[in-house]
Amino acid sequence: MIPRAETAHWIAASVALFIGLVLIAELIVGHEVFYRRKWRAYLFPSIVIVASVGLWVITIFSTFSTMHLLAHSIWAQAALAAGAVELALARGKIHRPAWSLVPAFALFVSGIAFLVHEQNPWLYSRSAFLHHAIGWMLVVVALFPLGRAVQPGRLVWRTGFALTFVLLAVLLFADRDAAPIFGRFGLGGP
Amino acid sequence: MGSEIATSIPNEREQERVERRPWRALAVQLLGPLTMVGGVVWGVAQPYRILLIDHGRGGDLYDYLFQGPLLVILVGLAYTVFVAPGLVSDLEAVERRDPAS
Numbered sequence: 009m010i011p012r013a014e015t016a017h018w019i020a021a022s023v024a025l026f027i028g029l030v031l032i033a034e035l036i037v038g039h040e041v042f043y044r045r046k047w048r049a050y051l052f053p054s055i056v057i058v059a060s061v062g063l064w065v066i067t068i069f070s071t072f073s074t075m076h077l078l079a080h081s082i083w084a085q086a087a088l089a090a091g092a093v094e095l096a097l098a099r100g101k102i103h104r105p106a107w108s109l110v111p112a113f114a115l116f117v118s119g120i121a122f123l124v125h126e127q128n129p130w131l132y133s134r135s136a137f138l139h140h141a142i143g144w145m146l147v148v149v150a151l152f153p154l155g156r157a158v159q160p161g162r163l164v165w166r167t168g169f170a171l172t173f174v175l176l177a178v179l180l181f182a183d184r185d186a187a188p189i190f191g192r193f194g195l196g197g198p
Numbered sequence: 199m200g201s202e203i204a205t206s207i208p209n210e211r212e213q214e215r216v217e218r219r220p221w222r223a224l225a226v227q228l229l230g231p232l233t234m235v236g237g238v239v240w241g242v243a244q245p246y247r248i249l250l251i252d253h254g255r256g257g258d259l260y261d262y263l264f265q266g267p268l269l270v271i272l273v274g275l276a277y278t279v280f281v282a283p284g285l286v287s288d289l290e291a292v293e294r295r296d297p298a299s
Contacts, residue, residue: 015260022269029229029277036225037289044288048281181266 010069014185021180023059027052028173035163035170049098056091060084079125086114086121108157112150115172119146134187142179145172223286230278237270 011019030051034042043049063084070076090111096102122143128136152168159165241248247265249257 009259011260011264015264018264018266018269021266022273025233025270025273026276029233029273030281033226033229033277033281033285036222037285041285041288041292044292045284048284051281181270 012185014183016066017180017183020059020062021177021183023055024173024180025177027055028170028177031166031170031173035166050095053091053095053098056087056094060087060091063087075125075127079121082121083118086118090114105160106157108153108160112153112157115146115153116150119143119148119150122146134182134184138179138183142176145175145179149175223289226285226289227278227282230274230282233274233277234271235274237267237272237274240270241267 030048061084063080067077067080067084070080093102093107093110097107120143122139126136126139126143130137130140149168149172152165152172155162155165156169244267246252247267249262249265250268
């Protein structure tokens with residue numbers, strides 16, 4: 009009853025899309041309104057922490073390849089650390105904007121893990137293409153939490169961070185276990 | 199004009215705030231339905247992804263329930279039901295309490 013890789017990726021995409029919607033809603037209503045209910049403040053960190061537990065479960069089943077096992081471990085650990093920091097920020101245990109460097113580092117390391125564990129070139133398959141695309145995207149979007157650490161008041165960093173999850177969802181939803189790069193159009197691929 | 203019936207003229211800043219408020223509530227409410235519409239459009243564009251309407255091909259539980267368009271609709275629905283109503287309600291409460299915010 010273990011789901012196929014593409015199914016696991018679509019479930020991850022759903023989680024990313026939901027996070028994106030929540031963060032966009034927070035941007036629209038503003039910090040004060042969003043934090044009026046405690047559960048909403050804990051929603052994003054909790055989802056990230058639960059997702060990290062899910063990633064650890066996937067790690068357990070990634071024994072078919074050392075590279076995949078290591079990559080999933082890194083994503084799980086990165087998500088756990090970022091979620092823990094976001095939870096501490098939401099609870100008011102920590103305050104300094106510099107803590108945003110942890111999610112920035114988590115995104116950067118996750119992106120590097122994507123790039124390193126994909127052995128095939130960009131156009132080998134859709135999966136390879138998406139691994140490269142997601143890897144580079146994560147490396148670049150690490151700038152958003154980094155910017156939030158340096159300039160916490162600027163809207164552009166929080167907007168970029170929210171849209172990151174929507175873009176990640178789009179890319180993960182496009183994943184297929186076996187498909188040429190552009191699906192039914194038959195372009196690229198082996 | 200007597201002072202009993204004279205009212206103050208709202209300044210431009212207040213008028214601007216009043217005009218901006220409905221946009222925020224509407225945007226929060228539209229996020230979920232727009233996501234669901236995206237899932238429906240995706241399902242129409244790629245109907246072969248939805249085994250529920252093409253069950254002749256067979257497949258396991260994941261093939262029936264965990265397909266992209268269905269998951270997108272589900273996410274939009276979850277946001278619409280669980281997140282948006284509370285946010286709109288709190289947005290209105292804050293604006294009632296502090297009209298200048």
